[in-house]
Amino acid sequence: MVELRNVSVRYSNGVDALKNVSLTINQGEFAFVVGESGAGKSTLIKLLIREIAPSSGKVFVGGMDVGRLKRDKIWKLRQKIGYVFQDFKLIDSLNVFDNVAFVPRCTDKSNKYMRNRVPYVLQLVGLKDKIKCMPRELSGGEQQRVALARALVCDPALIIADEPTGNLDPKTSMEIIELLQAVNECGTTVMMVTHEHEFVRAFGGRTISLSDGEKLFDEIIK
Numbered sequence: 001m002v003e004l005r006n007v008s009v010r011y012s013n014g015v016d017a018l019k020n021v022s023l024t025i026n027q028g029e030f031a032f033v034v035g036e037s038g039a040g041k042s043t044l045i046k047l048l049i050r051e052i053a054p055s056s057g058k059v060f061v062g063g064m065d066v067g068r069l070k071r072d073k074i075w076k077l078r079q080k081i082g083y084v085f086q087d088f089k090l091i092d093s094l095n096v097f098d099n100v101a102f103v104p105r106c107t108d109k110s111n112k113y114m115r116n117r118v119p120y121v122l123q124l125v126g127l128k129d130k131i132k133c134m135p136r137e138l139s140g141g142e143q144q145r146v147a148l149a150r151a152l153v154c155d156p157a158l159i160i161a162d163e164p165t166g167n168l169d170p171k172t173s174m175e176i177i178e179l180l181q182a183v184n185e186c187g188t189t190v191m192m193v194t195h196e197h198e199f200v201r202a203f204g205g206r207t208i209s210l211s212d213g214e215k216l217f218d219e220i221i222k
């Protein structure tokens with residue numbers, strides 16, 4: 001699903017954010033990507049969504065050669081990816097249903113599809129009874145669940161969760177990771193990026209560690 005082959009990224013100021021990194025995340029896998037601030041985690045995400053291109057090496061997502069994608073094909077790549085942010089990024093003026101329905105409404109998804117799919121994904125994240133609530137009426141954990149439902153609504157092949165627990169207390173963080181794991185068990189590949197090593201140790205599993213732009217280790221933590 002995700003493959004980096006000898007990827008390096010040098011920003012215009014001369015900083016080498018990634019140095020000859022190779023990694024593979026197979027379809028259906030759940031992988032943590034860990035590293036301290038400045039390790040290169042955001043640069044990795046920016047590569048996967050084609051916000052930047054590699055300075056050298058190859059990046060593949062769902063079989064697409066991301067570095068060589070033409071500008072007018074980037075939307076095709078982004079359709080494969082659901083994104084969960086640290087700060088939820090919900091639209092304050094829209095209720096839960098409309099937040100989740102926002103992206104499909106901007107595409108060619110029919111009203112009938114949304115009337116079924118939006119409640120379905122909200123039920124998956126345990127929030128069907130909050131469908132008419134405004135974001136300000138929800139706890140942080142509930143807002144992140146809405147964000148996860150929004151990421152799932154177009155049925156992506158890959159979920160990228162970028163520090164999804166950064167604004168949450170430890171118990172709620174655990175619940176969000178459990179939910180990401182449940183999503184993964186239904187077949188969606190999940191890459192969760194975090195600097196919070198204690199959660200990774202608590203959950204275990206495939207863990208890719210970046211340090212100063214290099215892959216430090218890639219192992220299954222038990």
Ligand code: ADP
Nearest residue numbers: 011013015017035036037038039040041042043
């Ligand atoms: P992380 O997400 O792990 O904190 P980043 O990928 O944001 O790490 O950053 C990796 C390195 O690249 C850091 O040294 C950072 O200062 C540098 N960097 C990140 N973005 C840019 C940019 N747009 N221009 C120049 N340097 C950058």
